[in-house]
Amino acid sequence: MSEKIYDICIIGAGASGLVAAIESSRRGLSSVVVDKNKKPGAKLYATGNGRCNLTNDDWDDDVYYDNPFPFRVFDLFFEKYNMRPRSFVVDYFKKLGINTINKHGYFYPESMQASSVVWALTDAVRQSGAEMVMGFEVTDIKDEEYFNERKAYVISDDNGNHLYARNILISTGGMSQVKSLDNPGFAADISGIYIRRFAPGLCPVLVKEDLTEISGVRCRSRIKAGSHSEVGELQITDKGISGIVTFDMSYYMSQDDVISINVLPGHSLEEMLEAFNSQKIAFPDKNIILFLNGYINDKLSKFFVNKLYGEMAQGLKIKDITDTGIKELYEEMSQWELTVKEKGGFEVSQASIGGISTDIIDPETMMIKTISDRNHAIYVAGEATDVIGKCGGYNLTYAFLTGFVAGRSCR
Numbered sequence: 001m002s003e004k005i006y007d008i009c010i011i012g013a014g015a016s017g018l019v020a021a022i023e024s025s026r027r028g029l030s031s032v033v034v035d036k037n038k039k040p041g042a043k044l045y046a047t048g049n050g051r052c053n054l055t056n057d058d059w060d061d062d063v064y065y066d067n068p069f070p071f072r073v074f075d076l077f078f079e080k081y082n083m084r085p086r087s088f089v090v091d092y093f094k095k096l097g098i099n100t101i102n103k104h105g106y107f108y109p110e111s112m113q114a115s116s117v118v119w120a121l122t123d124a125v126r127q128s129g130a131e132m133v134m135g136f137e138v139t140d141i142k143d144e145e146y147f148n149e150r151k152a153y154v155i156s157d158d159n160g161n162h163l164y165a166r167n168i169l170i171s172t173g174g175m176s177q178v179k180s181l182d183n184p185g186f187a188a189d190i191s192g193i194y195i196r197r198f199a200p201g202l203c204p205v206l207v208k209e210d211l212t213e214i215s216g217v218r219c220r221s222r223i224k225a226g227s228h229s230e231v232g233e234l235q236i237t238d239k240g241i242s243g244i245v246t247f248d249m250s251y252y253m254s255q256d257d258v259i260s261i262n263v264l265p266g267h268s269l270e271e272m273l274e275a276f277n278s279q280k281i282a283f284p285d286k287n288i289i290l291f292l293n294g295y296i297n298d299k300l301s302k303f304f305v306n307k308l309y310g311e312m313a314q315g316l317k318i319k320d321i322t323d324t325g326i327k328e329l330y331e332e333m334s335q336w337e338l339t340v341k342e343k344g345g346f347e348v349s350q351a352s353i354g355g356i357s358t359d360i361i362d363p364e365t366m367m368i369k370t371i372s373d374r375n376h377a378i379y380v381a382g383e384a385t386d387v388i389g390k391c392g393g394y395n396l397t398y399a400f401l402t403g404f405v406a407g408r409s410c411r
Contacts, residue, residue: 005152006030008410009165010130011138013040015396016382016403017171018121019092023407025128032163033130034155036137040125041118043177052114053393054400055089057105064389065251069358070398076364077401085397092400096120106392136161141168141190151376167377167410169366171403174198174352174383190378192370196386198354203250203344204242205259212238214299221245222262225252231265241338247350248390253340262334263296269330276318276326284319288329291318296333304332351395355386365409366402379406 008024010017013035024031033040047053056063064070074085083091090100090107098120099110109116125132142154152164175198214236221234223245232245241261253259264272272295279291292301305313308328321329346352360370361380368378382399389395 003164004030005150006032006163006165008032008167008169009034009153009155009163010169010171011035011155012171012173012382012384013037013122013132013134014043014171014173014382015041015121015399016384016406017169018125019400019403020169020171020379020381020407021125021130021132022121022128023404024410025125025130027408029410031128031130032133032165033125034133034136034138034157034163036135038134040122040132040134043173044118044121045114046177047114047396048108048393050114051108051112052117053106053108053391053396054093054100054117055086055107055393055397057086057102057107058392059085062390063392063394064387064398067358067387069361069363069385070387070389072363073366073398073402073405077405085401088404089393089397089400092404093117093120096124133163136163138172143190153376153378167379169379169381169403169406169410170356170384171381171399171406172384174355174388175200175346176202176349176352176383177347190371192360193368193378194357194360196354196357198346198352200343200346200349201251201353201388202247202351202391203349204237204240205246205250205253205343206240206341207338208341209338210238211236211240214297214303217297217299218243219263219297219300220265222265223249224260224262225249225257228252234261234263240341240344244391250343251353251388253343255340255342257340258337259340261336261338263300263336264330264333267295269327269334272330273323273326276321277323280318280321284317286318288316288318288321289313292329292333300333304329304336308332350391351383351388353386353388355384356380357386361385364405366406367409377410379410381406 007029008031010021010033013033021031021033100107101110136157139158140156144154153168155163215238217236219234222229222231230245230248233243234245235243289301289305360368362369366379366381371378381402
C-alpha cells in the first residue's frame, strides 16, 4: 500500500461513506474510501426491494423511535444550510443527475432502480478525485506518530496492508444483512469510543403459534406491542409475521411478548353488525366465510371461523349466527393475539439497533467528542451510529445527510 498520508480515510463505501468522500474531496482534501466488499454500495443495491426509497414526506417525532439525536443533526443542518432532510436528499441527487419521484410520500429515483443511485454516487466519488480501495476489511486502527512526527492513524486490514490518514470516518453501517457480530469491531478498541450492543431491527418476527394454515396471506392490519401500535401491510408466514408494519413494530418486541393484531383496522363493530344484519335479511343462506371475505382474505376468514367454531364451522351460514356470534368473531379478528418466539436475525433485518453511542458524537460535525483534536479526529455517520429509523427512507436520509456533514466538517 501507498505510504501517503491521506487527509481522511472513510471506512465503508455505503450511503454515508460515498457522500462523505464526495464532499471531503470537493473541499480539496485527499480522501480514500475502503470497504471489505468487492464493489461499493453493496447494501444500497438491495434497499427498497431494489428500488431505493431515498427519503420521505412524513417526519413525525417517532420515525427514529423517539431518539432526539437525528433531529438535533437536522436542526443544526437547517441553521447552516437552510434545508430540511427531504429537500436536501432530493436536491443532492438532482445535482448528481438522479431525478426523484414521489409515490404516496415515498421518494424513489425516477428509474425505480437502486443501481442508478449507486452508480451516480460512485461516479461522483471518482470525479471528485477520491480514491477507492475495495476488498480492504479493516481489522485494526492505531494512533501513531508517523513521517517526521506528523500524526496519523494507521488503518490495517486482515492481509497486513496499511493506510495512513489524519482523520477517519467510520461509515461501516450496522449489522443488518450480515451473519457475524464483528462490525465495526475495530472501533471497540479505540479509546473514547463506546458502542451500544447491536440487535436486529426492522425484521420479521417468529411466533409460537402455528400459522401454516394462513401462510402467504397479506392484509392491512394494526399491530399493537405494549403501548405502541401501527397500521400497515402484514405478511403472514408459516412461522410468524413479516411486512413493513412488522418491521417497524419489531423494535418494541421481545421474546415471550404477547402482541395484538387487528386485521380489520378502520372497521367498527357497529359497522360490521349493520352489514351482517342487512345481509342476513337479503342472503340468509350465505356462508359466514363468504360474508367475512367481504372484509378479509378468504384464508383468514376460514381461519377465524374455525378458531371460534371448530368442527361446527363447515357450512355455517349467516342465518345460523347471532349478533353475539358476530361480536365474538369481530373480537377474534380485531384482538388476535400472538406470542413472540424470537425476532429474525441480522441476516434478515433491514437495519440494526445499536452502534457507536450518540452521546459521544457532536451533532454539528459528526465528530466523536471524546477524541477532541479537530485536526486528528474520528467521525462517524449513518447506521454505524446508535440510530435506527422506521421503514420509508429514514435510514438512508440520515446516512446521506450525516455523511455530508462529516465530509464537510473534517479538516
